[in-house]
Amino acid sequence: MSAVEKVVGELKQLEELLVQCSRCGTCQSVCPLYKKDRQESSVARGKMYLLDALVEGQIKKADEIYKYLDYCVLCGRCKNNCPSGVKTDEIFLRARGILRQVKKLPAWQKLALKVAMGQPKLLAAMSPLFHIGLRAGASKVDDGVFKPMGLFRPLIGAMADRHVIDMPAEPFTKKYGGFNQAQNEKMRVIFYPGCAVTLIYTGWGEAIVETLLHYGVSVYVPEVNQCCGIPSATMGEMGLYKKQIGVNFDYFDSIKDAEYILTCCPTCEYGLGATAERESGRQRGKQMMDIIVFMAEVLKGDYPKDIPLEGRTTLHIPCHYNHAKDSVLKEFIKEHFDTEYADLKNDGCCGFGGTFSLKNYAHTKEISALKAKEVEERGYKNLFTACPGCAMNLTDATLTAETAVQASHPVVEMYRRRIKKNP
Numbered sequence: 001m002s003a004v005e006k007v008v009g010e011l012k013q014l015e016e017l018l019v020q021c022s023r024c025g026t027c028q029s030v031c032p033l034y035k036k037d038r039q040e041s042s043v044a045r046g047k048m049y050l051l052d053a054l055v056e057g058q059i060k061k062a063d064e065i066y067k068y069l070d071y072c073v074l075c076g077r078c079k080n081n082c083p084s085g086v087k088t089d090e091i092f093l094r095a096r097g098i099l100r101q102v103k104k105l106p107a108w109q110k111l112a113l114k115v116a117m118g119q120p121k122l123l124a125a126m127s128p129l130f131h132i133g134l135r136a137g138a139s140k141v142d143d144g145v146f147k148p149m150g151l152f153r154p155l156i157g158a159m160a161d162r163h164v165i166d167m168p169a170e171p172f173t174k175k176y177g178g179f180n181q182a183q184n185e186k187m188r189v190i191f192y193p194g195c196a197v198t199l200i201y202t203g204w205g206e207a208i209v210e211t212l213l214h215y216g217v218s219v220y221v222p223e224v225n226q227c228c229g230i231p232s233a234t235m236g237e238m239g240l241y242k243k244q245i246g247v248n249f250d251y252f253d254s255i256k257d258a259e260y261i262l263t264c265c266p267t268c269e270y271g272l273g274a275t276a277e278r279e280s281g282r283q284r285g286k287q288m289m290d291i292i293v294f295m296a297e298v299l300k301g302d303y304p305k306d307i308p309l310e311g312r313t314t315l316h317i318p319c320h321y322n323h324a325k326d327s328v329l330k331e332f333i334k335e336h337f338d339t340e341y342a343d344l345k346n347d348g349c350c351g352f353g354g355t356f357s358l359k360n361y362a363h364t365k366e367i368s369a370l371k372a373k374e375v376e377e378r379g380y381k382n383l384f385t386a387c388p389g390c391a392m393n394l395t396d397a398t399l400t401a402e403t404a405v406q407a408s409h410p411v412v413e414m415y416r417r418r419i420k421k422n423p
């Protein structure tokens with residue numbers, strides 16, 4: 001049996017998911033990539049046609065199909081808006097994993113993934129180097145934001161235009177890894193920081209843990225952050241993804257006296273949520289939820305109100321946020337901040353998509369520029385989001401548009417302005 005025949009055989013296992021697509025085309029109206037380039041291969045329906053054709057044996061070049069599946073931010077908007085309930089995210093992730101057998105990941109990318117997944121201690125230990133390297137190879141353009149020097153353009157191409165958020169000299173886990181005991185303890189939770197908070201937005205981690213401690217919640221933080229594995233899954237390396245699910249679930253299981261796993265990264269929540277349970281066949285055993293949902297619906301603390309924010313405020317809701325809780329997120333901002341709040345009219349994806357942005361920065365930039373344009377035109381001075389990846393990408397877009405508005409997290413602003421001692 002040839003490799004292509006084997007792949008086609010495995011793809012046939014997806015048939016029962018693929019047949020649910022009625023070809024109605026509703027997904028065209030929500031897909032950020034289709035809206036941008038009007039190509040059928042960009043949208044879920046087109047990708048489904050290609051996979052169907054592959055299963056039917058019409059297309060022999062399975063390895064070429066990979067690039068169309070790969071051109072997707074995995075925002076899940078097609079799934080969330082599909083009238084037939086097609087599980088597009090499951091189809092795309094599983095199909096990428098199957099097609100990886102014939103469309104191998106370049107060796108250097110596989111090595112980078114293996115280091116990122118398998119050597120988290122090494123990554124954390126390299127924080128001081130990242131910190132110094134950023135100062136040596138980039139110029140500071142805003143508070144905590146750098147831009148690579150032009151001399152790197154031949155090496156990194158269009159990425160030389162990207163604004164890079166500062167990488168502190170110490171990872172978040174160095175100070176907070178382990179058990180953080182609250183005075184007058186009410187309950188215990190696990191805070192899963194994810195890679196972005198561990199290495200980049202360490203201030204978000206500090207704000208969240210200190211806020212929880214302030215309200216009597218003791219917090220377990222992994223001594224070493226293990227990636228949720230989603231970068232591997234999106235690159236079709238499902239074996240690496242399953243390994244990451246295993247190490248994270250083992251850690252969660254090892255903490256017996258915490259009921260909740262909290263995170264401020266909806267993509268980590270997605271990667272270690274139902275998708276992880278489906279792919280690994282394991283149950284997580286503890287409820288995982290966003291920090292704001294926990295504060296609003298479980299902890300119900302007497303949080304500060306009327307925290308003044310200068311100028312108008314808006315919010316970008318991350319694609320992987322638990323959308324049943326979108327209103328909780330909005331209400332949290334309106335209830336605790338003294339500001340003129342309005343929803344963004346453009347409620348679509350910010351265009352980041354994790355590894356998508358690394359490979360397709362020009363496309364990411366086109367999508368995020370639409371958000372930045374609205375921020376500028378409607379005169380917002382404060383831009384909230386509930387995901388460090390979105391914050392990075394939106395900050396890049398707003399600074400590119402010269403609006404000088406950096407994206408931030410509501411709990412971070414609450415902590416810095418009201419809860420932190422001697423702010």
Ligand code: SF4
Nearest residue numbers: 021022024025027082
């Ligand atoms: S994926 Fe859903 S929304 Fe898109 S064409 Fe198929 S049935 Fe319609």
Ligand code: SF4
Nearest residue numbers: 031072073075076078
């Ligand atoms: S996941 Fe997002 S980018 Fe991918 S096809 Fe669906 S709507 Fe388009």
